[in-house]
Structures are given as C-alpha cells and as structure tokens.
Amino acid sequence: MSSNSSESEKVQFDEIKGKKLPQKFNYLKDKVAIVKVDDYQPENIKNALKSIFELLEIKDFFNKKSILLKPNALAPSKNAMTPPELITELIKFLKNETNTKEIVVGDSTFTKTITSLTFKRSKIKEKCEELGSKTINFFESERIKIKLDNPPHEIEEYIYLPKEIYDADLIINLPKLKTHEGYVYTGAIKNLFGLLANKMRMHMTHKDKTDFQRMLADIYFAVEETNDKNVPKVFTIMDAVMAMEGKGPRAGKPKKIGLMIAGFNPAAIDIVGYTLMNGNPSDLDVITSLANRTSLIIDINQLKILGIDNYEDFIVKDFKKPKIATVKKDRIPKEGLRSKISEKMTRISIKIKRKNCLLCEECVNHCPAEALERKNDKIIVDRGQCIECFCCGESCPNDAISAKFYLFRILPVILVILAIGTFALIWFLLQLITSFF
Structure with a gap:
C-alpha cells in the first residue's frame, strides 16, 4: 500500500x-x-x-x-x-x-x-x-x-x-x-x-x-x-x-x-x-x-x-438460524418471580436422538462439565450439571445431539395441563348453570 x-x-x-x-x-x-x-x-x-x-x-x-x-x-x-x-x-x-x-x-x-x-x-x-x-x-x-x-x-x-x-x-x-x-x-x-x-x-x-x-x-x-x-x-x-x-x-x-x-x-x-x-x-x-x-x-x-x-x-432472508437464541444477561431481571421465569425460558436443554446415537462416547469425553454419562446403553444428560456450552453437539459425529429452549421441551406438558384445566373449568361452569334450572 x-x-x-x-x-x-x-x-x-x-x-x-x-x-x-x-x-x-x-x-x-x-x-x-x-x-x-x-x-x-x-x-x-x-x-x-x-x-x-x-x-x-x-x-x-x-x-x-x-x-x-x-x-x-x-x-x-x-x-x-x-x-x-x-x-x-x-x-x-x-x-x-x-x-x-x-x-x-x-x-x-x-x-x-x-x-x-x-x-x-x-x-x-x-x-x-x-x-x-x-x-x-x-x-x-x-x-x-x-x-x-x-x-x-x-x-x-x-x-x-x-x-x-x-x-x-x-x-x-x-x-x-x-x-x-x-x-x-x-x-x-x-x-x-x-x-x-x-x-x-x-x-x-x-x-x-x-x-x-x-x-x-x-x-x-x-x-x-x-x-x-x-x-x-x-x-x-x-x-x-x-x-x-x-x-x-x-x-x-x-x-x-x-x-x-x-x-x-x-x-x-x-x-x-x-x-x-x-x-x-x-x-x-x-x-x-x-x-x-x-x-x-x-x-x-x-x-x-x-x-x-x-x-x-x-442477504439470505430464509437463512435457518438455530431455534435457540443468546439472551443478553442485562436484559434478564436480576431477582423476583420474573427472574426465575426468564431463567427457565432462556435455559437450553440438550436432547439426545437415540436413533442417531452411535454410543461412541465422544460427547461424554468432551463435556467440560462432565454432565453426560453412558448408562444402560444410553447417553444420559444431567441437566443440573449442564452448562449449555454445546461441546457435546460439536463433537458428535452423527447429528445425534440438538439444543432447544427448556421451555419448548416442557411446552407440551404445559399445554396438556392448560387443556385439562380449561375443560375442568367449563365442566364446572356447566354444572353450576344447570343447578339453577
């Protein structure tokens, strides 16, 4: 130059x-x-x-x-x-x-x-x-x-x-x-x-x-x-x-x-x-x-x-980014109920796809937190020990590991509970109404 x-x-x-x-x-x-x-x-x-x-x-x-x-x-x-x-x-x-x-x-x-x-x-x-x-x-x-x-x-x-x-x-x-x-x-x-x-x-x-x-x-x-x-x-x-x-x-x-x-x-x-x-x-x-x-x-x-x-x-408008997101720490409330809810919503959950897993134990060997172990011919994740670094997914040779928001993992359970609660409420209201006639 x-x-x-x-x-x-x-x-x-x-x-x-x-x-x-x-x-x-x-x-x-x-x-x-x-x-x-x-x-x-x-x-x-x-x-x-x-x-x-x-x-x-x-x-x-x-x-x-x-x-x-x-x-x-x-x-x-x-x-x-x-x-x-x-x-x-x-x-x-x-x-x-x-x-x-x-x-x-x-x-x-x-x-x-x-x-x-x-x-x-x-x-x-x-x-x-x-x-x-x-x-x-x-x-x-x-x-x-x-x-x-x-x-x-x-x-x-x-x-x-x-x-x-x-x-x-x-x-x-x-x-x-x-x-x-x-x-x-x-x-x-x-x-x-x-x-x-x-x-x-x-x-x-x-x-x-x-x-x-x-x-x-x-x-x-x-x-x-x-x-x-x-x-x-x-x-x-x-x-x-x-x-x-x-x-x-x-x-x-x-x-x-x-x-x-x-x-x-x-x-x-x-x-x-x-x-x-x-x-x-x-x-x-x-x-x-x-x-x-x-x-x-x-x-x-x-x-x-x-x-x-x-x-x-x-710019690739339809570029598929991961279904998780990095949430800035300063955007999460530091205390109270909102803090606990935010922590749960932004927590990442590791999922093992059994049909893809080769049981090679690469994920076990490369987990910094030692949150994975082989047990009964399955790879088990200790979710309390997991630090969400995704080293397991990086080391997996067969696409057997994925990451999702913890909220998405429990969402079906939440929806079932809401559905049962809604049904129970409707049934109760119907019983209450019919009791007056």
Whole structure:
C-alpha cells in the first residue's frame, strides 16, 4: 500500500477507559472486501484472493513476513471446516504473489488426537507438506502468558497463547460462516478460540454465555498484545462460499452464499457475516464486545464495503438460524418471580436422538462439565450439571445431539395441563348453570 493511502486511513486515537487506543486498531478497521466466488475450484479461489488483495491494497503488507494460517478445523468435513482448497490456494498465492518469508497452518479442536486426525483426514497436512509448509497442533505448543493491557480486558486479564502466535508476524484468520446451536453464530472472532489449548477450563470458568462471548473478544486483543507495530496482526478471510445453516457448527446444512469476506477488524467481518444471515449483529455480545473496544459502529451501513455494489442483494432472508437464541444477561431481571421465569425460558436443554446415537462416547469425553454419562446403553444428560456450552453437539459425529429452549421441551406438558384445566373449568361452569334450572 502506498504511503499516501496509509496516511489517509489514519484516525485520531480513541479514548477507552482513559487510555488511548493503539493506532493499529484504526488501520482499515471499517473497510471490508466482499468478492463473489461460485465454488471451490482452484482458479475461482485464486481470482477471489487476488481481488481481495487489490481491493484492500495490501499486497505489500505481506512482504518478508512469517505468516500463520488459522483455519476452522472442527471436523474433516467440507461443510464444517475451512475448505482445504482455500488453505492450499492461499499458500500458493502468498508464495507466488508476495515476498512471504514463511507460512505455517495451526489449530486446536477438542483434543490433541482429534486435531491431528482432522489435519490428516482432510488432507490439509499432506497438501501443506507438498507446498513446503507445516501444520501445527497447538496442543503440542509451548504457551506464552499474555497480559491484556490496552484496550483493557473485560473477562480474562491473562490469556495463554501458543508460542507460534507470538513468533508470527501476521495471523491470517480463516473462519467459515456458520450457525452455532450454543451461541447462534460462529465466525471471525469465535474462530480465534481455536488458539487455546485450555478450552475446557474456559467453558467451565465462563458458564454465562455473555461472559463467554466477551472472553472470545479478549483472545483477539491478546493476539494483538504480541504485536508492537502500528498495523494489526490479525487479517481475516471468511469463507461464505458455502455457509452452514441450522444445526451448526457441525451438523447443519450447507447454504450457498457465494462470497468471501475479508478485512482487518474481526468485528467488521462478523457484522457483515451475521447480516448476510439475516441477523442483527447488535444481538451478539461477541460482536458488540470487540466492536465497542475498537470504536467500531455496529452497523453494516457504516462500513466501507468494497467489491460489490449492494450487500442487500446477498442477504439470505430464509437463512435457518438455530431455534435457540443468546439472551443478553442485562436484559434478564436480576431477582423476583420474573427472574426465575426468564431463567427457565432462556435455559437450553440438550436432547439426545437415540436413533442417531452411535454410543461412541465422544460427547461424554468432551463435556467440560462432565454432565453426560453412558448408562444402560444410553447417553444420559444431567441437566443440573449442564452448562449449555454445546461441546457435546460439536463433537458428535452423527447429528445425534440438538439444543432447544427448556421451555419448548416442557411446552407440551404445559399445554396438556392448560387443556385439562380449561375443560375442568367449563365442566364446572356447566354444572353450576344447570343447578339453577
């Protein structure tokens, strides 16, 4: 990028809790490149990447940099993970079109073994090695303790990151646009959760969904704390060519949007992503937490969209989001009868579909709260122990687990009671009336 262009993007420091926000958070923070991509054919991906770099004028940004690619490697399925085609074409593009020093690919899912198997079965490991890049399982990495200082943390003051993140000059975040039955939506910010090896502890420590989502934003700022330059360390390219709707992040259905979305501020990417899913970004704490701390207005119309004329043409009106919703903590009364009713209404209930269950016990092994157990050839859920993180659903290989509001589970019982009560009342009134005649 030319120096004149860089100067034009500079904005005065913002004040957050009495501290000046570092200049790097203002770098192209409201610019988002959106390019059309029909499918995952190598030539189409290559052309899309070229367009992204040209629209944002960032080709020189990658010169002589050590780069770590962070895909979503949840499971070896094209619908559930960042497509291997995107990863390999990005490596080729960076090697051929920029003067990149080194490229590695890293992630962590539920366990060290599952992460390694995902890299192997998806052939990411094999293809990376063919291109001279290596894959990193973050469960095997040395951890560096990072203190969040500017902007201040909201939930976690210290975050432990892999040493490879500290050593890299640039992180290219490669999320996939998906729904999430535990948190409604998973995108650019949530994908950085894969940098942590202590996910189970984080789920148990932050059982409240609002706190958990704000903690996800803390992870992004921890990554940027390893960066002392005036430009960001995280650059995001989101795969929305084939998104996932319904029972995400693993068992949902593919939904074609035909786009790639790229930029430096993960909150801006998620504002676009969730808007395309016909959602309101202000409803999700994961977006508001990061956007507020980088002084980004949560409104797609306030972003500088590059590459397409009208984003509204790509909003999927019938996009199927999970039948649960993340309710902001500050909207629930703190005490009294209304508080108890609200707590029951917004509580999520985990349901095991017996006909789909393979009894593989993946859900049992990956539940942070140890709320599931195998008993009499069935998986039993301890609803009092469940923290509603939906790790069980993410780990299930056969779509045997779903999440519903607790209210929906007991609704049939409530309706039966109301019907019986109504019938009894009518019968009583009829008896009372006939007694006068």
